Amino acid sequence: MKLYEYMAYELIEKIKSKEITIEELIYQIYERIEKTEDKLHSFIHLSKEKALNKAKQLDEKLNKGKPVGRLYGLPMGIKDLICIKDSPTTCGSKILEGYYPPYNATVINRLIEKEGAICVGRTNMDEFAMGSSTENSCYGPTYNPWDLERVPGGSSGGSGSCVASGQTPVSLGSDTGGSIRCPASYCGVVGLKPTYGRVSRYGLVSYANSLDQIGPISRCVYDTAILLEIIAGYDRLDSTTVDIKVDKYTEELQNPISKMTLGVPKEFFGEGLEKEVKNKVKGAINKLNSLGAETIEVSFPHLEYAIPTYYLIAMSEASSNLARYDGLRYGSMSGDLSGDLYEVFSRTRSERFGSEVRRRIILGSYTLSAGYYDMFYIKALKVRTLIKNDFQNALNQCDAIVCPTMPTTAFKIGEFVDDPLQMYFMDILTCPVNLAGLPALSIPCGFDTKDLPIGFQIIGNYFSEKIILNIGYLLEKELNIFRKLAPIKDGGN
Amino acid sequence: MEGIRVSSNYEDVIIGLEVHIQLTNLKTKLFCSCNADYRGSEPNSHNCPICLGLPGSLPVINERAIEFATRLALALDSKINDSMFFFRKNYFYVDLPKGFQISQYNKAGGRAFADRGNITVKINGNKKEIRLNRIHLEEDPARLVHKGSIATSPYTLVDYNRSGVCLIEIVSEPVIRSPEEAREFLKQLRSIVQYTRISNLDLTGAARVDANISIKGHERSEVKNISSFKEVERALKWEIQRQRNLLKRGKKLTQETRHWDDKRRITISLRTKEFEEDYRYFPEQDLVPIVIDKNFIQQVKDKLPEMPNERSIRLQRDYNLSEFDSENLVLDKDIADFYEDGVNSVPSFGPNEYKQFCNWLMNDISRHLNEQNKTIPETKVQPKLVVDLIKHINEGKITTKIAKTFISEMMNGSSISKIIEKKGKKRISNEEIIEGNCKEVIKENPKIVEDCRKNPKAIEALIGRVMGKTKGQADPEITRRIMFKMLKQIGIII
Ligand SMILES: [Zn+2]
Numbered sequence: 012m013k014l015y016e017y018m019a020y021e022l023i024e025k026i027k028s029k030e031i032t033i034e035e036l037i038y039q040i041y042e043r044i045e046k047t048e049d050k051l052h053s054f055i056h057l058s059k060e061k062a063l064n065k066a067k068q069l070d071e072k073l074n075k076g077k078p079v080g081r082l083y084g085l086p087m088g089i090k091d092l093i094c095i096k097d098s099p100t101t102c103g104s105k106i107l108e109g110y111y112p113p114y115n116a117t118v119i120n121r122l123i124e125k126e127g128a129i130c131v132g133r134t135n136m137d138e139f140a141m142g143s144s145t146e147n148s149c150y151g152p153t154y155n156p157w158d159l160e161r162v163p164g165g166s167s168g169g170s171g172s173c174v175a176s177g178q179t180p181v182s183l184g185s186d187t188g189g190s191i192r193c194p195a196s197y198c199g200v201v202g203l204k205p206t207y208g209r210v211s212r213y214g215l216v217s218y219a220n221s222l223d224q225i226g227p228i229s230r231c232v233y234d235t236a237i238l239l240e241i242i243a244g245y246d247r248l249d250s251t252t253v254d255i256k257v258d259k260y261t262e263e264l265q266n267p268i269s270k271m272t273l274g275v276p277k278e279f280f281g282e283g284l285e286k287e288v289k290n291k292v293k294g295a296i297n298k299l300n301s302l303g304a305e306t307i308e309v310s311f312p313h314l315e316y317a318i319p320t321y322y323l324i325a326m327s328e329a330s331s332n333l334a335r336y337d338g339l340r341y342g343s344m345s346g347d348l349s350g351d352l353y354e355v356f357s358r359t360r361s362e363r364f365g366s367e368v369r370r371r372i373i374l375g376s377y378t379l380s381a382g383y384y385d386m387f388y389i390k391a392l393k394v395r396t397l398i399k400n401d402f403q404n405a406l407n408q409c410d411a412i413v414c415p416t417m418p419t420t421a422f423k424i425g426e427f428v429d430d431p432l433q434m435y436f437m438d439i440l441t442c443p444v445n446l447a448g449l450p451a452l453s454i455p456c457g458f459d460t461k462d463l464p465i466g467f468q469i470i471g472n473y474f475s476e477k478i479i480l481n482i483g484y485l486l487e488k489e490l491n492i493f494r495k496l497a498p499i500k501d502g503g504n
Numbered sequence: 505m506e507g508i509r510v511s512s513n514y515e516d517v518i519i520g521l522e523v524h525i526q527l528t529n530l531k532t533k534l535f536c537s538c539n540a541d542y543r544g545s546e547p548n549s550h551n552c553p554i555c556l557g558l559p560g561s562l563p564v565i566n567e568r569a570i571e572f573a574t575r576l577a578l579a580l581d582s583k584i585n586d587s588m589f590f591f592r593k594n595y596f597y598v599d600l601p602k603g604f605q606i607s608q609y610n611k612a613g614g615r616a617f618a619d620r621g622n623i624t625v626k627i628n629g630n631k632k633e634i635r636l637n638r639i640h641l642e643e644d645p646a647r648l649v650h651k652g653s654i655a656t657s658p659y660t661l662v663d664y665n666r667s668g669v670c671l672i673e674i675v676s677e678p679v680i681r682s683p684e685e686a687r688e689f690l691k692q693l694r695s696i697v698q699y700t701r702i703s704n705l706d707l708t709g710a711a712r713v714d715a716n717i718s719i720k721g722h723e724r725s726e727v728k729n730i731s732s733f734k735e736v737e738r739a740l741k742w743e744i745q746r747q748r749n750l751l752k753r754g755k756k757l758t759q760e761t762r763h764w765d766d767k768r769r770i771t772i773s774l775r776t777k778e779f780e781e782d783y784r785y786f787p788e789q790d791l792v793p794i795v796i797d798k799n800f801i802q803q804v805k806d807k808l809p810e811m812p813n814e815r816s817i818r819l820q821r822d823y824n825l826s827e828f829d830s831e832n833l834v835l836d837k838d839i840a841d842f843y844e845d846g847v848n849s850v851p852s853f854g855p856n857e858y859k860q861f862c863n864w865l866m867n868d869i870s871r872h873l874n875e876q877n878k879t880i881p882e883t884k885v886q887p888k889l890v891v892d893l894i895k896h897i898n899e900g901k902i903t904t905k906i907a908k909t910f911i912s913e914m915m916n917g918s919s920i921s922k923i924i925e926k927k928g929k930k931r932i933s934n935e936e937i938i939e940g941n942c943k944e945v946i947k948e949n950p951k952i953v954e955d956c957r958k959n960p961k962a963i964e965a966l967i968g969r970v971m972g973k974t975k976g977q978a979d980p981e982i983t984r985r986i987m988f989k990m991l992k993q994i995g996i997i998i
Binding site for chain 1 (some may be wrong): 548553557558559560561562564565592594596598601603604612613756782784786789791792859938
């Protein structure tokens, strides 16, 4: 077995026991990346030299018997919208070309500075996390390692494909309406969106700040639990983080679930859901039943409003969050500086933002405008409360909700480029979770007849990551498909 | 006279003020831990990812700012909202690194920090309550530096040191009826701010005012960027005159935003109503709602010092001061503290000395402070020195006239006995010396002496000459007695 085929927890053990050095691991990881990256384009930037230097430093420390942190030089892909000091952070956008943040995101301090992870590269993404396919990256699309003609999902598409293909054992993504879970589902890996407020957003470039959350992507639930233990917790730099105890997720994975009740929302199995997806998800639910969990039907009467509500809120927030990009102080500016300040700003923003970002800024500005604010934004906030209540009602009756992550398997590149609304609809099963602020895990539960992975979603109550990881871990073991790396090939149909 | 002419001239004027006060006594900015004391620092040296609005940075509320705002709200009798959140005010400008300003808003589901409140002013001896609409907290934009006037500067420099400094905005109802009322309003507000210890308004740029001005029945204009309290009266007068001139020429006034150009001392149009910005206010969700409970408010209240109006009433009672004197005295907390320290330090002081001390403070000392553009703590004068000065006068050691010449040295901290020694200006009460001087004056001024037969007041002129000869040192009472005696002896008066 090659090193890139191992899970993160196995690699940590190998380094801990000095079976391999960190440098060897990082070197082999880059070998794998160099061999596969042309086909996949998981990364916007790679930082081989920096990573190898860091590996050597950590090895030296280890040799001297000094602590190197709990992650022992674990290589990671980091989504390109999480700030790393003095490392390019473009958010998949031309407008941030050449921008080097002068500070680290809190999660970077925790994973890299404190626990000794190594960032091997910045993963590709839809520009400013706006998209479900990674086709909206200004640096070109990422390709799904299960079928290179298909999208890896988005917006954390690079973080999904790099893990699925063994380019890195784990990665970080961010999830605003499904941006971790969608690529996890399409790439056949594990992705967790934590409870809003569980992980610090300090240093995460905002798309829609009331919905965004950073989370891990990995090939097994155990690895996700390891990373969550490190990144979760109160941060005084993010007022929306909540100061409640972080569970020992890795130690709670094997708890029996025989006393649990799982809610199956009938609306999540409605129109638009592919039959093969439905069957595999139902099959996984049966497995959970066989582990002793009881299932009940729960209802989401307001699910049909989730998509418009989500997009109204996300676009409104985005229009304000992205106002700061004018190229004047950082990033890149239009080459043509003629005219007054506003003309230069407008030209820079028209040239340097991609079309999806411009569309969302314009729509968001419109919905916040005088006269439309009450009609759109305020109304969306009210519906958001109704959707939250739907979840609360369901979760009053059960320990977690189980359903598909995506209504389909990965679609073909270019399939929806002319139909953004159809693309928006793909978020139907993931974005309600962000509106409610709940945690949700996506794990692979099988493949369709095209050998494309299918995602299974487990949604928990606030701060109950422990429970959904526990359910996910046992299901993963039961299904026993998680060791499989993506083949990196054309699909053929 | 001035007052009567002016008030009739402004009968139809309506003014509302929005006063922005920097909480200069806060050590750090509103949403980050950068040093808020930026004055005199290298430009762009008090910054971090938060106040530069860098991607990924998040604001964290400075809890002291909440306490400061609570103090002011209590002092202004405003009703503090028990829970509130911040809003984003969206607009593009180089002084706003995030493209929005984090502020508070009392519409669209938002609430101000505090609602209502009032400030009492005195206009032509009559009290008037000027009602407030609200108070709220917000972050200061960066400082723009121009070469000369904004209209003609070839460039704009941006200094982000000011970006994110805490501002408190006080919005009055449109009930101010003249530039003088506005001036009095700001005078009282300045005093209250000083008493609450939230800001030092003497610092450049610590207070800025936007004014809404209209003439009854016509559209209003908003004059922005009046950069000090002193400028407000001037800007208001100018703008009212501009509106009147247009009306006189039969023109229609339009609703517009104007800019006060303090270099040229005129207002210039920035934009008219149809180009008015839509700020797209909406909640700032990077900050959690602020909850202000009754206990907290009570704790702040307990620590508040006596406010100027209460103090004025007490001073009238305790020191027998007139309403006029006490109201002037309490305006500047440092002056009032100085006063009370002084008069309380001498148990034997009574109403006469209280009045004397007040007069010295409000006349000669205040005049000196104004001339030097200093506040009393910035000088070396101590209450004890003024006490000494008064004692010297009352014990007949120096004359009031001489005492007045001591002020500038006293303000530098010199003791009264040192000044006397240095100036040799002890009072002359030796009768022989005074007699000699009187004799000379009588001899040198036969005409004035002759006048004294018909005009008893002419004797003052002779006494004045004696004072002149002795450089003011002769005791005026003794001089007067001797002069009378001598004029009697030579038969000029009976
Ligand atoms: Zn700062």
